[in-house]
Amino acid sequence: MSTIKKVAIFGAAGNFGAPITSALTSAGFDVTVISRPSSASAFPTGLSVVRIEYTDVDALVTALAGQDAVVCVVGPGAIGAAKGMVDAAARAGVRRYIINDFGWGINENSLPEFKPLGESRQVAWNCAKEYAQRYEGKENGFTWTGITIGNPIDWALAKFPRMGFNVAERHATIYDAGTEEFTGTTLEGIGQSVVGVLQHPAETANRFVKVRSIQVSQNALLAAFQKATKEEKWVVERSTTQKTLEDGREKHAQGLNGWVLDLLVFQLYAPGEARCIVASREDSDSSLLGVREESVEEVVEKALGRART
Template identity: 35%
Template sequence: MCEYAEITSIAMFTSFSNTTEPNRPTNVMSYLSKVAVAGASGNLGLSIVNQLIKNGFEVTILTRDSSQKFPPGIRVCMVDYNSNESLVSALSGQSAIVSALPRNALDIQALLIDAAVIAGVQRFIPSEFGPDTSNFNCALLPPFQGKILAQEKLKEKARSGELSYTIICTGPFLDWGLQHGFMNIKEKRTRLYNNGEQLFSTTTLQSVGRAVCGVLMNPAPTKNRLIRVHDVTTTQRKLLSIAREVTGPYGWTVNTHSIEEMLQNSFSAHWQGMQDSESNAGFIAAAYWGKEYGGVFEQTENEMLGIPTMNDDVLRGLIHQVWNQ
């Protein structure tokens, strides 16, 4: 069942602002303009929906929770993710689908891919938006096996001409990470992995949404490939240094962690069948901050997708914004 949302304001989707818009193709007809989003209620999904709306896409949200509230005018489809008929009905007429499903729900993606093929969807953007899973070491880590399986299925469909795909790698979410992840600016707490000197690529949630828009606005050059985007390449030490400038140097709690030890603990937990976030912490840390896991993107598609890189002043402004929230 599909209907148009009438409750809440689009203001709930706002986030850190950076000004450049995605590059628009000269041929407007090349847009993949009708977009379904699965997993739109989380932080990632909300940011993607916000940018799609801002850039004039016709958005359909797939949800199985009737209590979720979305901006007015958006088409919302109640779906049964275990029903091919339900998914095909919701995806009919869509030119693309974006999956923002959490890692513990990635088994649904296989069903979405099959339904997208039947419904005639042209482009599938899977729930990646994280580490570079094309890196050999990263691809072997247990938490990302669901992503790898989805990639293999999409490549199979692409080879047969049934569906095209784009995989978007972003590194960790910078704005979210400054509040809830590798740092908590409000509480002046941070973790440093291997002393915090490892360069890594990181992207704000807003820029992740803009990358999705850029892909859909440029379907030909982004077809059937993995692309990388980031707002900045930095280190945890540098982020801590800027944060101390913004918040004052005193009162910070800094905990250092060995990625090698964390990996050993995570593998031990994995072999015992544990898959919670604490058990996976070593895998996640290695994927983003390990030396040979592809955490720093040497080449990106920022220019094509209209995503400028941050200089220190912009980065300081983001940290200041988080501190003052």
């Protein structure tokens, strides 16, 4: 497969889209942002921005013509348009489509409550797989990659106190013994993973790649937070993953918000289950893609920095 140079991105100003766009431009890709006419998103100066309704597939085909690759990193509100984006990219002759995963891929460890969410995302993924099969064996035909990052750790620690760390208030909630390990990828790692895929198109074609920046437990995170903020005392309380499971299931049954986070916390920390270890360092694609292993101190510093801003 020939070199990828021109890359279009949907969702470039988003939580993950911004660091991905920054990593792509730093790595020397020629980046075009596709955004909506109604969008209030701001993009780095100097980038080419094309504004189109995401549901206007014919206009998207025109906009994507000449692009080597597309990165789809839109938020959950745009998932309904994701299949049309794949259609447009395939019709435009795009060679690599990075599907909108940046999560857990097809995760057999997920609780059944997540199935409908997963299925809504997989409509576009399945469309990409069908196009790839159709173009199989054709030189420079359509191919796809999914990037499984697991927990977006520095961003999630700063944003979701439900994960057990209220960083602003120096308050921690440790679930069970706090020893269950999970893997996470930082925003830096997420950006690098996209760059790595586009720099290694042959090795990453038509599959999910798995990346990680760290494998860590709550206890190790708490120790690092305490060390980094040594002048301040953390209040530490205890809870159980069984309680978060029950809380989440009750909210889900009653149609209340908050169940997603509750059940995600259960999946992260349920003792002895390793539900959220995406891959070991050796089995992951991190080395291939240039995603570096980060220390717990580094990840915690990033989370503290994000919480301050």
